[in-house]
Amino acid sequence: MDYRPSTVLVTGGAGFIGSNFVHHLLRADTGVRIINLDLLTYAGSQDNLSGLPDPSRHTFVHGDICDRPLVDRLFDEHGIDTVVHFAAESHVDRSITDPSDFVRTNVTGTFTLLEAARAAWLGAGTDVTRERRFHHISTDEVFGSLSPGDPAFAETTPYAPNSPYSASKAASDHLVRAYFHTYGLATVTTHCSNNYGPRQHAEKFIPTVIRNCLAGIHIPLYGDGQNVRDWLYVDDHCDALLRVLTQGKAGETYNIGGCNEWRNSDVVALICRLLDERLPEGAPHTRLVEFVKDRAGHDRRYAIDTTKISDELDWSPAEDFETGIARTIDWQLGLTL
Structure with missing residues (x-):
């Protein structure tokens, strides 16, 4: 039987993926209530929550996931039965400059939420696996x-984080796994590839390329531009998250990918070509590309094997990269022009 959330605590729900998930969940489920906890750091904005399908079912709380009394109060006052935990420091460059925030938010914050869920759910006379979900x-x-010829990441691929950001996320993953195996907390974990789409923070790679093209300023491209990423349109990601939340098995992990491996230089070329078509007065936008010193510890290639989520939950991405980028550009142009 599918898991049916009733009152969902969404952490980081004013950020890029979190806000898109809030929109998606309110459209998909006409009964669910959302308590949205976000600290509103540089990466979060309440503007991302404008135009919600049914704002009466959404409550925004400005606060910190590391604030245990606040988190406990939200569980108690709202009867939280589900946590969807997005809140994280996520920009690799920032983690290299100052890793302390990443350890605090990604590790301590996840621990705080797990402890609050354990206190609220376990021993409360409920079937946790069927009636609660983290x-x-x-x-x-x-x-x-990955090297160019390596197979894509599977759920069983050994962990080998290379940046303070990915190390902090790996630590939080291990905590979530431990709370399932040690305490019986009903957890699921998803690993996604690089997201893109509406509402993404301006400092990320694709928004930076679009913004710099529109401003007519240099587009920075790390190293030789040959780093490869698997790109996942954010609406596809949200659809997969809801599928895992409602149909996934407690204690399991699921990989979510866009099945779109692109070199960074090719991503830039595609965006420039699409903007040449829309804004010919600025063409060719490729003239703005400037190769810059590579990021420290820059991973060469990521790729996701989606076999498990496809076979077990019948999910696959609907958007290919070219159409998704076109939609992303048109959304940005709608804000800019």
């Missing part, structure tokens, strides 16, 4: 880097 959102970066 869904932890992770990343493919915990698996490290």
